[in-house]
Amino acid sequence: MHVTNAESKKRVLLMGDEAIARGALEAGVNFCTGYPGNPASEIIDTLAKAAEKFGVYVEWSVNEIVALEAAGAAAASGLRALTAMKNLGADVCSDFLMTVNLSGTKGGFVLVTGDDPLAHSTTTELDTRNYARLADIPLLEPATVQEAKDMTKFAFDFSEELGLICMLRMVTRLSHSRGVVTLGPVQTQKKTAEFSSQEMWTSGSSSITCMLHSVLHEKMRNAESKFEESEFNKYVGREDAEFLIMTSGTGWLYSLEAVKLLNLQNDVGILKLGTTWPLPTKLLTTHLKHAKEVLFIEETDPFLEQNVKIAAAELLVDGIAPVKFYGQKSNHVRGEFGAGTGELSVDTVVKALMGIRKIEYSPRKSCYAEKVQETVGSYLPPRSMSFCAGCPHRASFWSIYKAIKWHGQEVIVAGDIGCYSLGLLPTGFSVEKTLHCMGAGLGVANGFGNMKRFGLDKPVIAVAGDSTFYHACLPALINAKWNKANISFVILDNNTTAMTGHQPHPGTGVNALGDSSPRVHIEDICKSIVSDVRVVDPFELQNATQNVYEMIQTEGLKVLILRHECPLNEPRGWQEKPAVYVDQEKCVGDECGCVRFCSRVFKCPGMTWDYVKRKARIDESICTRCRLCADICPQGAIKVEETT
Amino acid sequence: MKQNPLNIIITGVGGQGNILASAILASTAVQDGLNVSVGETYGASQRGGAVTSHVRLYEKDQCGPLIPEGKAHLILGFEPVECLRSIGVFGNQDTKVIVNPKPVYPVDVLSGEATYPRVEEVLRATKELVDKVYVVEAAKIAMEAGNVVLQNIVMAGCLIGLELTPLTTESAKDVIKEIFPNKTESYLKAFELGVREVRKAKPL
Numbered sequence: 001m002h003v004t005n006a007e008s009k010k011r012v013l014l015m016g017d018e019a020i021a022r023g024a025l026e027a028g029v030n031f032c033t034g035y036p037g038n039p040a041s042e043i044i045d046t047l048a049k050a051a052e053k054f055g056v057y058v059e060w061s062v063n064e065i066v067a068l069e070a071a072g073a074a075a076a077s078g079l080r081a082l083t084a085m086k087n088l089g090a091d092v093c094s095d096f097l098m099t100v101n102l103s104g105t106k107g108g109f110v111l112v113t114g115d116d117p118l119a120h121s122t123t124t125e126l127d128t129r130n131y132a133r134l135a136d137i138p139l140l141e142p143a144t145v146q147e148a149k150d151m152t153k154f155a156f157d158f159s160e161e162l163g164l165i166c167m168l169r170m171v172t173r174l175s176h177s178r179g180v181v182t183l184g185p186v187q188t189q190k191k192t193a194e195f196s197s198q199e200m201w202t203s204g205s206s207s208i209t210c211m212l213h214s215v216l217h218e219k220m221r222n223a224e225s226k227f228e229e230s231e232f233n234k235y236v237g238r239e240d241a242e243f244l245i246m247t248s249g250t251g252w253l254y255s256l257e258a259v260k261l262l263n264l265q266n267d268v269g270i271l272k273l274g275t276t277w278p279l280p281t282k283l284l285t286t287h288l289k290h291a292k293e294v295l296f297i298e299e300t301d302p303f304l305e306q307n308v309k310i311a312a313a314e315l316l317v318d319g320i321a322p323v324k325f326y327g328q329k330s331n332h333v334r335g336e337f338g339a340g341t342g343e344l345s346v347d348t349v350v351k352a353l354m355g356i357r358k359i360e361y362s363p364r365k366s367c368y369a370e371k372v373q374e375t376v377g378s379y380l381p382p383r384s385m386s387f388c389a390g391c392p393h394r395a396s397f398w399s400i401y402k403a404i405k406w407h408g409q410e411v412i413v414a415g416d417i418g419c420y421s422l423g424l425l426p427t428g429f430s431v432e433k434t435l436h437c438m439g440a441g442l443g444v445a446n447g448f449g450n451m452k453r454f455g456l457d458k459p460v461i462a463v464a465g466d467s468t469f470y471h472a473c474l475p476a477l478i479n480a481k482w483n484k485a486n487i488s489f490v491i492l493d494n495n496t497t498a499m500t501g502h503q504p505h506p507g508t509g510v511n512a513l514g515d516s517s518p519r520v521h522i523e524d525i526c527k528s529i530v531s532d533v534r535v536v537d538p539f540e541l542q543n544a545t546q547n548v549y550e551m552i553q554t555e556g557l558k559v560l561i562l563r564h565e566c567p568l569n570e571p572r573g574w575q576e577k578p579a580v581y582v583d584q585e586k587c588v589g590d591e592c593g594c595v596r597f598c599s600r601v602f603k604c605p606g607m608t609w610d611y612v613k614r615k616a617r618i619d620e621s622i623c624t625r626c627r628l629c630a631d632i633c634p635q636g637a638i639k640v641e642e643t644t
Numbered sequence: 645m646k647q648n649p650l651n652i653i654i655t656g657v658g659g660q661g662n663i664l665a666s667a668i669l670a671s672t673a674v675q676d677g678l679n680v681s682v683g684e685t686y687g688a689s690q691r692g693g694a695v696t697s698h699v700r701l702y703e704k705d706q707c708g709p710l711i712p713e714g715k716a717h718l719i720l721g722f723e724p725v726e727c728l729r730s731i732g733v734f735g736n737q738d739t740k741v742i743v744n745p746k747p748v749y750p751v752d753v754l755s756g757e758a759t760y761p762r763v764e765e766v767l768r769a770t771k772e773l774v775d776k777v778y779v780v781e782a783a784k785i786a787m788e789a790g791n792v793v794l795q796n797i798v799m800a801g802c803l804i805g806l807e808l809t810p811l812t813t814e815s816a817k818d819v820i821k822e823i824f825p826n827k828t829e830s831y832l833k834a835f836e837l838g839v840r841e842v843r844k845a846k847p848l
Contacts (some may be wrong), residue, residue: 012674013667013670013671013674013680042764044711172685173709173710175682176665176685176708177682177683177709178670178680178682179680179682180674180680181679182681249707257708257712258712261712345710345712346710346712347713349714362734365710368736368737368773371772372735372773375728375769375773376728376729377773379759380725380728380729380761381752381758381760381761382656382752382758383693383725383726383750383751385694385695385751385752388659426751426755427751576714578790596756600755600756601755603755605749605751606812607754608749611756621783622659622748624705638798639842
């Protein structure tokens, strides 16, 4: 693995997240924490692989706030600490963030957030840069994979120098990009943690808080003056360019390419900002002085756009001429769903420049676009996401779906985030009706399950995964008990954090390094709160359905743990199992009356249709040999190979 | 390089191993002393969604991880419909395409909510939109190398074997040896079969 390569100056290919991990190792990081979430998971995954070699402590924490608090303690004890999470996790840790900015740090303390413009695998496009402004802490935005490494290393030094946590904002497009990186040396010097009982590490209250707040402002003034000279801010173009692009993060390379495509190199200057909070005001002034028009290119929110406008308004008193601003507010920078949505690309910048500068440009002949419309637009089928072949969630949602059918009346199913978010879609028989953030399924069920007095009297099922249970469900479960909410809580336990790449959790018996650690059993926790706790294998479809049905017939709080391991958790482990096949002599195809139950209704992607013989057929390259379909075929035509 | 950057799209369905193929190509580029930038979208990779990688080889000026509309020089399609979908966004009349004609039916098709066009029809439409189309039965060739999961290695072999990139087969083999130290033989065989197959294929 390149990240653990001790050699420096070597050019290697790294993913953005791996570059963050490498930067941390080059900075001599000691203590790393995080909770898995796309696109940030690979940072801790990578550090865990390097932990032993470089003597670094790495943990997957139970959730993001515990992760930040644990790392904060390490940093307050003089160690270098890093915490990584996705954008929705930044919300979870924000309580602590809004106080540790005041209490400060001794060792370098870096928070890395991974935003997800276009919500590739998140339920929000939240722009976490706003947290840096809210907490008033330094913010860095890498534009390339190399910069992701370099900025991480810098962030540790800078945080230590200021005595203040620093934030680094990544986006999916950079976290999951690969690029060529020149490695630096890894720092491996041993450090001792020190926290004496003479010390106070607090954000205080009343006058102490206000005093610390004033100290924070002083630190940020210091940060701003340092950022004025930062090598992460660059300007290209004519010194007197009247048209200026101000950009950060991925927008930098997109802007360069768009300007080149439109042949505007001689007219347009590009100011790339790597340090975006606090903004380097003097640097901005230098360039605002020669600009008459400014276009902002940045991922998601108009963060630069708004903050530069505020800075520009202050400059008016210094006699700087008014500038015309373009960006999201003027509707020139817009994604498919409007300004401030979706993901940037070269094409976004091209379209903005075309609109403002009234330029004609087409990457292909207009007749080509028509031809594409005719051939591609007309008949290509969509490709919706579905549960993988052999996924236990398909069986669990089928049980819930069937139990609701048996019940014969409406049931509210509150969903949660993880692979099982797909319970909203046809692959999960569309049973889930709500979806927000980690733990919100059980949280909103506390409301839905307590509105009988207002006439909402329907059974409520809340769904959560195993990792989600530990992360965010305990307060809601206790609340449900305390306030007598009527909820059937179904926990989908597949023994892993599958959605984000199969990280361990407190129930798996291993830690981030793969070492054995004590198991925290879901049923033990539940039994200490709820009296009706059941554990069933969802592959026993009839039994699982019966249990869901029984639970929704009665009032009160009940827990059903549907436990079956994710087949991808042990890659290729399924290949050891006997093959499953369709006996096409026995399958009667469309004559059956089952309406192609195995493929059309149950929708396992391993089960396809043989369009020649008009019978079911298993695709061996997809099937994980879970045998579930062998139990559901009304003709008994799906068979498991006999082994000797 | 004649084109700078040289833009390659690798497209398929989660589970086909196209991300690994893009990692092999990118590492080969580094081995050959080139610069490379790869953009990947794989949030849906294990959940039956479409997965596309943008691999960009460049000399001096660094380029971003996404290929602009209509600017792909080469498209490596692991699945015929996904290949045509990518051509619709990134292809042009000069684009060269290598496509594995084996369909992976979307859940929408299996459930009867959409229909999958005839593969011959998809290939005909593909040919109408681009310069050359090399059809390679990657899944079948992978079986020759011992396992259907090697179709991604076969496809990587096809791309490098076509010699439209500065990537060398020698470097690719070094990369394969490094990534799969325990399975080198079958992986190298799949790669070589891919190189051979594309060289004898007659483009549409």
